[in-house]
Amino acid sequence: MRVAGIDVGLKSCKLAVxxxxxxxxxxxxxxxxxxxxxxxIDAPLSLPKTGMLRECERKLLKLGIKLFxxxxxxxxxxxxxxxxxxxxxxxxxxxxxxVYPYATRVLMGIAPEARKRTKDGLFEITxxxxxxxxxxxxxxxxxxAVISALTVREYLLGRGFVLGGEDGEIILPKRKELISQGxx
Numbered sequence: 001m002r003v004a005g006i007d008v009g010l011k012s013c014k015l016a017v018x019x020x021x022x023x024x025x026x027x028x029x030x031x032x033x034x035x036x037x038x039x040x041i042d043a044p045l046s047l048p049k050t051g052m053l054r055e056c057e058r059k060l061l062k063l064g065i066k067l068f069x070x071x072x073x074x075x076x077x078x079x080x081x082x083x084x085x086x087x088x089x090x091x092x093x094x095x096x097x098x099v100y101p102y103a104t105r106v107l108m109g110i111a112p113e114a115r116k117r118t119k120d121g122l123f124e125i126t127x128x129x130x131x132x133x134x135x136x137x138x139x140x141x142x143x144x145a146v147i148s149a150l151t152v153r154e155y156l157l158g159r160g161f162v163l164g165g166e167d168g169e170i171i172l173p174k175r176k177e178l179i180s181q182g183x184x
Contacts, residue, residue, distance in 0.1 A: 001156060002035045005099065005148025007141045008043035008082045016145035018153065022135055025142050030088060038156060039089050040099035040148035043082025044070035046168035055165020065103045070168075097155065097171045101147035107175045110147070116140040 006028055007014040013028035017036060024032050033039070048054045052071035053061075060067055068075050086096045106112040110128040114121035122140055129135055135146055154160045154173040163170050 001153065002037060003149050003152040003156065004033055004036045004039040004094075005101075005145040005150070005152065006039060006041045006085060007101075007144040007148065008041060008078055008085065009141060010077055010081060012141070013081070013085065014139070014141040014145040016142065016149045018133060018146070018149045022133060022146065025136070025138065025146065028085070030092065033089070033092065033094060036094055038095040038097065038152050040097045040152040040171070041082050041086055041089075042099055042101055042144050042148045043085075044075070044079040044168065045082055045086050045096070045098040047071060047076070047079060049167045054168045056163050056168050056170050059163050059165070060100070060103060060170070063103075063106075065100075065106050067100065067102070097152055098169065099148045099151040100170055100172070101144040101151070103170070104147050104151045104173055108173055109176055116143060 002017065002019045005016045015024065015026060015028040015032055017024040017032060046054065048071040052069035054070055057067055057070060070079055089096050111124040114124040116122055116125055117140055125143060126135060126138060129146060133150065151171060151173055155171045160171050160173045163172055
């Protein structure tokens, strides 16, 4: 099963394509998605009906998972870019999910305390991801794309769930199963 993960940035979007192994990591390019059946986008794919938070984000906070509110003015351009990518993927027949790599890390125990923007934190997260998927040295954006793809894979294999509300939903893996599965 070929799936993808996309880390959305305003200047650059990173793409990871995985099957049994990492097939592609780099800049987002629709041409690299041949054979991909589903993709996880690391950006809000909807905006709150009112206020700063969507219902699914309030539920994440209740799980103890920190986040940026999708209704915050500074975050809206990322959400709009994510929605644009989602439309492009759907036009190409790819199933689209909103994902949140940090939530995946917390639920799966993938170095949840590590800070991805530090050298040591990035190393620790990469090492933990490497237990289930061989990966080269990655930037933090590339690592988020890989974790996004892994989240989709877990969900499609029945090892995930939807955290939703009337104004949006995020897919998440079940706790710990990714790591206990091991690589292979």
